[in-house]
Amino acid sequence: MKEKYLINARIIDPKNDLDEIGGLIIDSKGLIKAVGKKVANGNIPSTADKIDLKRQILIPGIVDMRVFVGEPGYEYKENFRTLSDAALAGGVTSVVSMPNTSPVIDNVSMVDFLKRRGRDKSRINIFPSATLTKNTEGKQMTEFGLLKRKGIVAFTDGVKTVQNPQVMARIMNFASQSESLIMQHAEDNILSEGGLINEGEISTRLGLKGIPFLAEKIIVERDLSFLEEYFCRYHISQISSEKTVSVIKKAKNEGKIFTTGVSINNLSLNENDIGDFKTFLKLSPPLRTENDRQSLVEAVNDGTIDVIVSDHKPEDEESKRLTFSQATTGATGVETLLPLALELFHNKSVKLMKLIASITSNPAKILGINKGSLEKGNEADLCVFDINKPWIVNKDILKSKSKNTPIEDRKLQGQVLKTFVKGEVAFERI
């Protein structure tokens, strides 16, 4: 591989608090050789490729902590190749794949398969997660130590929550031994039973059973109580309500160490968008009130929330062309994560550095992976985007195999131009 000189870019690297005009050199092995204003136009060897980025923004490749891929079992919804295409078009170079496949990822034998398929079929870095409990039944814990040694970066039941408090307490107690990362989807199944959307005026009007905010808050409170006794690496996958934000803020102020994520959907949409029973907006956690949305945005800005995820959940048309209560939960999003997040910058809700950190350095740090920053010696996974480019979301131009985008026809500002993986151009918008 030839050396590459990316010059004339606005470089933003939250981990090193860097925001300056400069360049980046990729060496012949695809690693970052130098970065910053010292990399200028002059002294470029004639053997190197020069790429003028014309003052567009260069950031580390995005790390998306919550992505569902259909392999194995649901290849008709998304396979590694289509996921990879969608991710690259969105500047995402690393994803944590959720274990809710068929069969679920709950034992060592599945991990090799995933890693091999991920490597052969996709161009992005797949970091697989495994389940917390066997078959996500919430009863028996999985082999954290052995799975972690095989390359599992995190443990989560994905769309499910460990309901039994004794099982959860023991998981947190045991997992600390192998320093495994626990990611909880916070929802009390009994409180949310049969629930379809946020409990409130909209659920009353639409006649749909509501999911109370308490279903989320009570699990977060329970787990944070356990965390006092059984310290472990603990991450709340996604939160959705103002009340949960308060609980987390208080716990962090008390010095508890844990991290929190939020879906870009809960930052960009609210329950009113469900309109006339739009099943693409049937999500878990549900979209809540505008007040909840605003408090989540504020929590990203003040650091209460560490990570923004796409919660990319491809679903085929047959799973969505049903009545609201029969339709499957979830929406695609990996390709629109960055442009939609930029909306929060354009409307002056969140600072750009904070926004970029929440999709690059923060998730990488939580996962303990060497990604999400522009350090010298790291693999050159990069995203170049035009922060002002206007475009309109159209499901037919999105690359995911499934077309269930929750933001069809939305006018966005900001689009990915180029994505590099390991120093190679893996995506380029023409």
Added chain:
Amino acid sequence: MAVIKKLKAVKIEQNHLLGIQDISFSQVSEILQQAKTFITLNKSDSKKIDILRGKTQINLFFEPSTRTQSSFELAGKRLGADVMSMNIVNSAIKKGETLIDTAMTLNAMHPDIIVIRHQDSGAPNLLSQKVNCAVINAGDGRREHPTQALLDALTIINRKGKVEGLKIAICGDILHSRVARSNIYLMNMLGAEVNVIAPKTLLPHSIERLGVKAFTDMNKGLENCDIVMMLRLQNERMHGSFLPSAREYYEYFGLTPDKLNKAKKDALIMHPGPMNRGVEIDTNLADDINRSVIREQVELGVAVRMACLKIFCKRN
């Protein structure tokens, strides 16, 4: 998929009766005016006319129903339509066919009107997007039951002359009731003041936002009311999950002569049926011909449904 797109392309704008929320005051007036003329017809010797002759009406009932289904069937027949009632218990839906597939199949038979009852809120909306005929909602989940509210309004007008300015109490399981929701929208639209009365566990979240006052005390909620609408309490809600017992419910929320005294002297009692005597309503009150208009509601139900069929069928 290609087939669906093709059908979409030739689809013309339809008028459907999906809910009171979706229709205007003038549409409501038109339905009620029309229904009045059918009251007389229904009392005459020759009840059948032919304004819907040649039209096909399909009743698609996914939930068991006696009175609504027979009321719609009779309404269609009296207007001269060919009425087909589909019994979903034995149909392909139970074998895994989706609502949309069923809709496409029925659509191919060129019906002029489909009357649907479904356990899922929003099912009539989904159906209406996929068929080329008018869709009438005969009750969906907890969302709406527009023809019930319309027949209630007609009953009130028949007895009181108008709805405007009246004080109406709706009592019982508001949370699970589509009848309550449709009535709240309609009575508000027609200018009544609406109280809802229920134990807190059976009051939906933010119900006041629908333009009602909420009460948990019957004596206060019924004060000075002109109309008392009682709702049915489903058996499965009585034992411990929402309420301690039917006995406790009757004590506080059952309509008794004592509680009714708080309402106006000439207040009318209504109930969409079927009734649980001794649970939500005192059995003598239910049969009191001076106060109870429950049987009249059923009678006018046919007239209202005839009006809806005529008006929405004609628009196509």
